[in-house]
Amino acid sequence: MEGKVKFVQGNEACVEGALYAGCNFFAGYPITPSTEVAELLASRLPKGGGKFIQMEDEIASMCAIIGASLTGSKTLTATSGPGFSLKQEALGYAIMAEIPCVIVNVQRGGPSTGNPTHVAQSDVMQARWGTHGDHSIVAMTASNIQDIFEITIDAFNIAETFRTPVILLFDEVVGHMREKLVIPEQGKIPVIERLRTSVPPGTDYHPYLPRTDGRLPMSDFGGEHRYNVTGLFHDMWGFPSEKPELVHNLMRHLIDKIDTHPNQICKTKQYFLDDAETVLVSYGASARTAMEVMNYSRERERKVGLLELQTLWPFPRETVAKYCDQAKRVIVVEMNMGQVMEQVKASVKYPNHVFLCNRYDGTLINVDDVKNVLRVIEGRGF
Amino acid sequence: MPVQDYIRKRFFPHIWCGGCGHGIILKGILSAIEELQLQKKDVVMVSGIGCSSRIVGYTDFHTLHTLHGRALAFATGVKFSKPSLNVIVPMGDGDAMAIGGNHFIHACRRNINMTAVIMNNRIYGMTGGQFSPLSGQGVMATTAPLGNIDYAFDTVELAKGAGGTFVARTTAYHYAEIVSIMKKAIQHKGFSVVEILSQCPTYFGRKNKMKGASEMMDFFKDRTTSIGSDAKKADPTLIERGIFVQKESSEYCENYDKIIEMASKGKES
Numbered sequence: 001m002e003g004k005v006k007f008v009q010g011n012e013a014c015v016e017g018a019l020y021a022g023c024n025f026f027a028g029y030p031i032t033p034s035t036e037v038a039e040l041l042a043s044r045l046p047k048g049g050g051k052f053i054q055m056e057d058e059i060a061s062m063c064a065i066i067g068a069s070l071t072g073s074k075t076l077t078a079t080s081g082p083g084f085s086l087k088q089e090a091l092g093y094a095i096m097a098e099i100p101c102v103i104v105n106v107q108r109g110g111p112s113t114g115n116p117t118h119v120a121q122s123d124v125m126q127a128r129w130g131t132h133g134d135h136s137i138v139a140m141t142a143s144n145i146q147d148i149f150e151i152t153i154d155a156f157n158i159a160e161t162f163r164t165p166v167i168l169l170f171d172e173v174v175g176h177m178r179e180k181l182v183i184p185e186q187g188k189i190p191v192i193e194r195l196r197t198s199v200p201p202g203t204d205y206h207p208y209l210p211r212t213d214g215r216l217p218m219s220d221f222g223g224e225h226r227y228n229v230t231g232l233f234h235d236m237w238g239f240p241s242e243k244p245e246l247v248h249n250l251m252r253h254l255i256d257k258i259d260t261h262p263n264q265i266c267k268t269k270q271y272f273l274d275d276a277e278t279v280l281v282s283y284g285a286s287a288r289t290a291m292e293v294m295n296y297s298r299e300r301e302r303k304v305g306l307l308e309l310q311t312l313w314p315f316p317r318e319t320v321a322k323y324c325d326q327a328k329r330v331i332v333v334e335m336n337m338g339q340v341m342e343q344v345k346a347s348v349k350y351p352n353h354v355f356l357c358n359r360y361d362g363t364l365i366n367v368d369d370v371k372n373v374l375r376v377i378e379g380r381g382f
Numbered sequence: 383m384p385v386q387d388y389i390r391k392r393f394f395p396h397i398w399c400g401g402c403g404h405g406i407i408l409k410g411i412l413s414a415i416e417e418l419q420l421q422k423k424d425v426v427m428v429s430g431i432g433c434s435s436r437i438v439g440y441t442d443f444h445t446l447h448t449l450h451g452r453a454l455a456f457a458t459g460v461k462f463s464k465p466s467l468n469v470i471v472p473m474g475d476g477d478a479m480a481i482g483g484n485h486f487i488h489a490c491r492r493n494i495n496m497t498a499v500i501m502n503n504r505i506y507g508m509t510g511g512q513f514s515p516l517s518g519q520g521v522m523a524t525t526a527p528l529g530n531i532d533y534a535f536d537t538v539e540l541a542k543g544a545g546g547t548f549v550a551r552t553t554a555y556h557y558a559e560i561v562s563i564m565k566k567a568i569q570h571k572g573f574s575v576v577e578i579l580s581q582c583p584t585y586f587g588r589k590n591k592m593k594g595a596s597e598m599m600d601f602f603k604d605r606t607t608s609i610g611s612d613a614k615k616a617d618p619t620l621i622e623r624g625i626f627v628q629k630e631s632s633e634y635c636e637n638y639d640k641i642i643e644m645a646s647k648g649k650e651s
Contacts, residue, residue: 226445
């Protein structure tokens, strides 16, 4: 790919991706290991007339990007474990009010203050269910610098297309490691702009009446159309309502608009899966380790393949089932107590063929960890 | 434009109890906007959660009904993203001063050009009459059945201490004062705080044996006075009304414009 070449860390690749996608508003709060995202945007955004604000806390940062998004800005915040916990309240608001925005969580060890400067992938389920109430959510991840750049653009595109918050679940290793990044010319990677209403001024605009395709064209605050936005269940005007039929339909809409579009949202990468007897399922920094084990095994003519997940939520069940059901064994490689493993088990025909290779001590899962598990499962001894 | 044209009649009747002071405050805010001849499309009203926060839904502006205590944080995003908008943030006393206390002091400190209206009825009304940080000692509430032992914040002193550049107080009894203060607050360049004492006959009044709404409004008439009045000198327990602070100070969005200007010059570096 042609373009501007840089040597950057993952957090910077995320910033480049956000700017490429047209991000022009960031609100945040300092937290390790995501702070570089805020630092870089504090410097980069004003150069293009964009806005950077350091808020009083993580809660306020999340609220501010929602408010800014309603005026038409493309908005981002970045955080890590404890901050991600604090953002859950307003994340639910963005889901309910259908406000496009992107939240980066560069994962570190938890619970609580945990292991601030070390790697973990233990917020997978928090991304899914961290905010209260039934809902769908989009969460994406990446294992290298180029992919972080591209998945960040995807995140903005999905946020705008589906009027939803999108979570980027990176981790301390991919956030801080450095690799080559190629930034293509603007226009080479599609950037999706918000669908705005074509209802003329003076005519009733219904901000929460989905079109037949489920999409809701927006109108910027400050424009001709005035409407109400609330975190309560609401009618097509955005006005609070607790009518059972309306509550039922809105819940259905919020879930269906995400879950019925797996082809547009679910991204995976496949390596040597067609004949794989052993499928490694992994994501983020762990997928780098898994890939090295796959390469090592293939050199020795062992049929090992890798399914790298880039979308974690909605969980790519069909793709996982397709490749795992034809394998003799599946090993999920991740840095937590088995959060994705449980999803893989729930997706496949033979859950007892699914094993976990994990690490949860703040160090990067290494090649020997995976090789050892592989050796035991294949019956080649300890 | 008549005041009723600023109302979304479609959403009436409102949820407030008979005798509640919030309707008076609603009309006071709308009259100020009307007298200033602001265009509806240039006004954004942002609120949190509680009886007071339902005010935004009834007004025909861009309205954002957010989370408990978070109104100022959402409003900061709106204003900073589009500084041309007039942002007004009505909040309750629990909303603004308990769960939203941190956002409140930082909005004061930041001096971003918005108007916060604290509709202070000294009680959590929507959840049924619990004491708030503005109730004060001795107040009876459902969570203080033997009397409240918590000291109260003084909104005016807190706003002054946090760097507020426009700080005022009035009451639901003093309608004309609401209008005149709100006009000045909206016109003020910077963060403006207007505390408006409001009556909640349903919970505060009943719990504290204050009879009905009219007796509670009599209290506002009898127990408040203009800043520095002779009455205050004679009886220091009276609550002062009026504009306590009104000063010029550089505003956040304008300060950031200077950052954009500086950053644009060094674009290539």
